[in-house]
Amino acid sequence: MLLRALVTVAFMFLLLPAPAWAQGSASLEQLQLSRGEDGLRLAYGVKLELPRAAEDALHKGVPLYFAAEARVARKRWYWRDATLGRAERQWRLSYQALTRQYRLSTGGLHQSYEGLNEALTAVRRASAWAIELREEPDPGAAYVLSFSLRLDTRQLPAPLQIGLGAEAEWGVRSERPVHPAELGLAS
């Protein structure tokens, strides 16, 4: 009995980084930056399939949180990169068993969807996400754009996080240099 328990526990932890959460697929399809009147506009498209376990949890009433972050930074060799502009967005996706509706909230805005796919569509793409500029872009400097869209596992109920690990967040992460034209600078 004791031996069995020990073996069980050992295996339990050997298989720890729950693979169910990593099964979903996520890939970046589009990431464009353009200069708007009062800042930058970001358009992105992500191919997103929820992991099986996440969908299961969602249908059992656990709300899922998605977080997107975009940051344009000026390269500095001598220090950390300086942030030119930065924007964050968070979604909360929940399922209402009574009405069989999916509800997506961002900021103070709520929207209900009949299907999961429709609800996720709102998360998957954006055409003009405004990024406020902190300073005027410098033509001589090099800029990078980093973008991430992920399932924020930190917002899950605590016991579900056991064994997920800090790095077990599911989503896309990308970083690429910014062309000066994208910042509205004459090339």
Add this chain to the structure above:
Amino acid sequence: MSEGARGSRLGRWAWTLSLLTVAAASGVLAYLLSIGATTPSGFIERHQAWLYWLNLGVGALLGLVALGAALRLAWRVRRGRFGGHLLGRLALVFAAVAVGPGLLIYAVSYSFVNRSIESLFDVRLASALEAGLDLGRATLDAQVEDLSQLARQGARRLAEPGGAAATLALARLREQWDAQRVALLNARGEVLDEATPPEASLARQRLPASLLRQAAERGLVARLEGLEDEAAALRGEALIRVLVRMPVTLNLLDADRYLLVERQPPKAVIRNALAVQEANVEYQRRGLEREGLRKMYLGTLTLVLVLAVFVAMLLAIQLGNHLAKPLLLLADGMRQVAAGDLGRKPVLGSGDELSGLTRAFAEMTDQLGAARFEAERSVRALEAARGELQTILDNLTAGVIVFDRQHRVLRANPGAAAILEHELPEHEPLPADLQALDEQLWPRFAGLADEDEDFWQATLELRLRAAALPITLLLRGAQLPQGDWLLVFDDISEVVSAQRSAAWGEVARRVAHEIKNPLTPIQLSAERLQHKLEAKLAEESDRAMLVRAVTTIVNQVQAMKQLVNEFRDYARMPAAQLAPLDLNGLIREVMGLYPDAVETGRLVAELENGLPALLGDATQLRQVIHNLVQNALDAVSERPDGRVVVNTKQLRHDDGSVRALRLSLSDNGPGFAEQVLTRAFEPYVTTKSKGTGLGLAVVKKIADEHGARIRLSNLASASNDPGGPPQGAVVSLTFANLAGGSAAS
């Protein structure tokens, strides 16, 4: 030993470090366990995996340490190393005491936690809740369906031509349906006409475009809204909203129109449905969390067990070490003492009975060591005293021999062997050559006991070798306390010789005095006889006989006079008048008396220049040199290649100052006969056919007056054969009595 000490220090460090680590890890885990799944942020849960691995690593490390310690212990037991068995048994006992209850508690806790978590979720309850939710959903759906039907009918009725005025009809419908709002909309969602309760707020939100679109497509859309926010829903903000496309009429004004009906579902239904939904969500979530909780609790429990077991083992080994250490120390000390090492023994400072024991043991060995040291010291002192005594005995010129009752030599000092000229081996009787001595001893020693005297004394003339003159021994015997016999003896030949010289001087003086007086009258009378009778004798032969007889008488009287004078001179030598004089000058003066010998090279002087002046009587020293030169020349007179060398030399101290002057005469004559050598300075000892034998006696006397040392020796034979004839003789005089300044040569 130092390496071992270093090793044990390292080991102690390792123990301390690992124990600290374990304590820290156990603390972290205990913390995790206690707050476990209750942290709202989930921080610990997220990091639990690597914390777990970290702790597992620490556990493995501890396990290795414990294993290493156990193996070392086993090795020591196997090798029969001292104390290994005791340590091993103690460690086993402690480990059993610590690990057994731990395992029991673990087993019980494991099943308890497993069952508790299992009981958190019940499948039947879950399905019942699911069913309740379905019921609620069905109820709400029925409400929606009901309103949809009503709305469809209402739309038809409104669309009937000749229907009542729109606004009125809407108000009637609203009251009939108990709806919140009934409105007529156009295709763009703008309100054409509506009926609301009087207390309703004017603010109303625009209809979502999707609703209109769906209504356009399907003709009817019914939806229950406002349930997301439970509080709001319970306040009455939950709404069933139905949008129906109005049937197309002929007197259509423009495009499609829609009838919108909004009604609050019954509050009780809403409340119950929401409660069921909430419970269901909670319960489902609990089911989801079950696995995580089980992992965490059981994993932590197991980890704590593993750590506890290792800590217990380490502690067991450490405790065993701690308990066994004084005993091992004592036993080791005992072995050292048994082996004779009484050095300082280590003492434990823990202050309990065992350390008291080690302290007492250390004190005991200290005292033992002190006693032994004292004994050794007295033995050393004794040996030193004996050595000193031995040194004195060894350097004593007198002979000392201890005999046992069986007449065997127990001990003899080097002086005895030197005097007797024989080796005196211990535990053996005296050599056969010393028979004469041997015979003399025993009756006297035996007489000691008979006559109850302390010692006896006797002189003995002993001839050591056939050819040599006998030596005179002064013997003195005594009985030692333990019954052995002690013989002390000294060679008093020289003393006897000196006494003999003194006696001779006295005799010579008296004889000379008595004989000298009649000699002159005898000579004068004989001369007168010749003078008076020579002319009266007619016979030539008679005359010749007279002359011959008188001449004989005169000559013999002259010779006798000379003899007597010499005796007188020897006996009545005046005291030396010491004054600084130049030795080399004196020698040259004397050599002037032997011009023939110097010219023929039989007499050679080898004088060192710059001799300091010595204090001496010139007349006496001149006689000394004269006697010695004459003796030497006499010795070589027989040899055609005879040669006499007169040599002077300075003897110096170590610091270079002049210590003494040495005058030596060497010849290549036959040398001294052996029996002469020891008694050469006694008067009337001579090897010459004519001579009084006083020459060397006078030299000795003068040398004594001047405080000079005189030595006679034979030159070794050319063939280095000690038994062969000597190759000449050397006489040397050493004058230590120097004048202050250096005399010019």
